[in-house]
Amino acid sequence: MTGVRRKRHDLSTVQAAVAAGHPATVEAGIEALSDGGSAADAAVAASLASCVAETVMTGLLGGGHAIYFDASTGQARNLDCFVAVPGLGGERGDVELLELEIPFGTELVHYAVGIASCGVPGLSAGLGALHEEHGRLPWPRLVEPALRLAREGVDFPPAHASCLAMLAPVLTMNEGARIYSPGGELLQAGGRLEQPGLVRALELVAEEGPRSAYEGTLASSLLELMDERGGLVTPEDLRRCEATWSEPVEIAYAGTRFLSREGLSGVPAAFSGVPPLRGLEPAERALVLARTLDGGRGVGHTTNLAVADAEGNACVLTSSLGLGSGDFLPGLDLHLNSMLGETDLIHGRLEPGDRMGSMMAPSVAVDADGLVLAAGAAGGTRLRGALLQVVAGILDEGLDPEAAVTRPRLHPAAGVVHLEPGFEPEVSTVLSAAGYEVRAWPSLHHYFGGVSLVGRVGSAGDPRRSGGARALVPGGAKTSPDTRTSGSPGW
16 A cells, blocks of 8 residues: 555544534534534534534434443443334234335345335434433533534535435435435535424423434324334334443453444454554455454445543444335424334344444553543444454554555455455455455445544544544634545545
C-alpha cells in the first residue's frame, strides 16, 4: 500500500470530538458538546440527527448497540438497544414477506422485507437510557439539531446515493417513493433529502420523550400500521421494551485493555487471534488478515458514531434499520426496520421477547491513564474486519486516524478475498498462492464497512460512507471546517 502516513502521537490527552457517518450528524454532536453536554448527550443528539440525515442507513424505529466509558470511574459498560422478536400477548399467524435479491458488487444477497419483517424497535429506548444515566442537557435540547435538519432538509452525499441506487426497490416502496424518488427520479448525490413528516415525529420525541415510541403517540401510530398491514409488533412488545446495560468483554491488545461485545460480532476473537502487524511486509500482512477474519455475505446498512468529551468520557453507538421493511409511519416519514428478514441474524428458534443477535461491536481501548481510542464500525459481516484493520493500524502499526481509516481494506468471504485498490501487486500473488480467489474492486466502497473513531490520537470518519469528524478547540469553539474527514471516494 502506498501513501500511508505515520506520525508521532501525543498520548496524554483526549480531545473532545465527534466522528460519524454524515457531516450533519457530526455537527449535531458538536453542538451538544459546545453547550457543555457530555459524551452521552452528544451521542444522543448525533444519533437523532442521523435518523434524519442517514435514513438510508438507520432510523428511530431501528436498533443498536453502544458502549459508554466513564472517565471518573475508569469503567465501561455495553448498552443493548437492539431489536427484539415481536409477538408478546398476540397470536402469531401466517405472515408473508417480500423476497428480494439485492445486487452487491458481483453477488446477489437474499433479503426479506415487508411489514412482518419489522421487529420491536430498541434505538429510542437506548437513547433514553444513555441520557438518563450520563446526560447533562435537557432532553428537548438534544432533539433540536435533528428537528432543524428535518425542517430544512439535508444534503444527500455520494455514499448514500450509492446505497439508494442499490436499495431502491425497498426504499421507494409505499410512502418511500415520495422521499427517495421525488418526481419519479431517484435522489442523486448532491440533492436535498426532504422528509417533512419527520418534523412532527421529532416534535413528539421532544415533547413526549424517548418513550413516545413505546407508550406515546409514535407507539399508537406504529400499532395502527401493524393492524392495517398485518405486522407482528404488539402493545405488550412496546410496553416491555427496555435497553439493557452489561459488562463488556475485555482482551489485552497492543498495550491496552480493549473492551467490546461478543454476540455475533466475533470482534474479541479476531483481536485475540491476530498477531502483531507492525513491520510485516504488505503481502504477509494481507495474508495474516485474510486468515484471521471470517467471511460473510450480509449487506449491512448500518451507521456508527463515536464521541469523546473534554473529561475523557466516550460513547460509541452503532445503529441500523436493516434494509428497512418498506413501510413508513403515515405522515411521520419513519421507516420501519426489517431485522426479521436479515438471514444473517437468525440463529436458532426465536421466541417473542427475545433480543435478536447482532454483529455490532462498539469498542473502546483504555490504559492506566484512561481512554486511548473509542471506535466502531458499520457494515454487517464486514464491520469486524473494518474495525480490526483500522484499530490495528492505529494501536499496533502507528498510523494517524485518517491514514488508518482511508487506507485500502480487504475482506475474505467463502474463499474469496475482496481487495480495495491500493494494495501492492504482490498481495494478490501471495493470496492466490495461498489458495484464495482474489477479487479487485475499482474504488473504495461502502461494502468494506464504515469506521468512526475518536481518542488521544485524533478523530476520523470514513469516506466510504461520506462520513466526517470534528473536534472542539479549548474554550468549546468548533474547529475550522478543514479538519473534517468527509467526502466521496469517487463512485
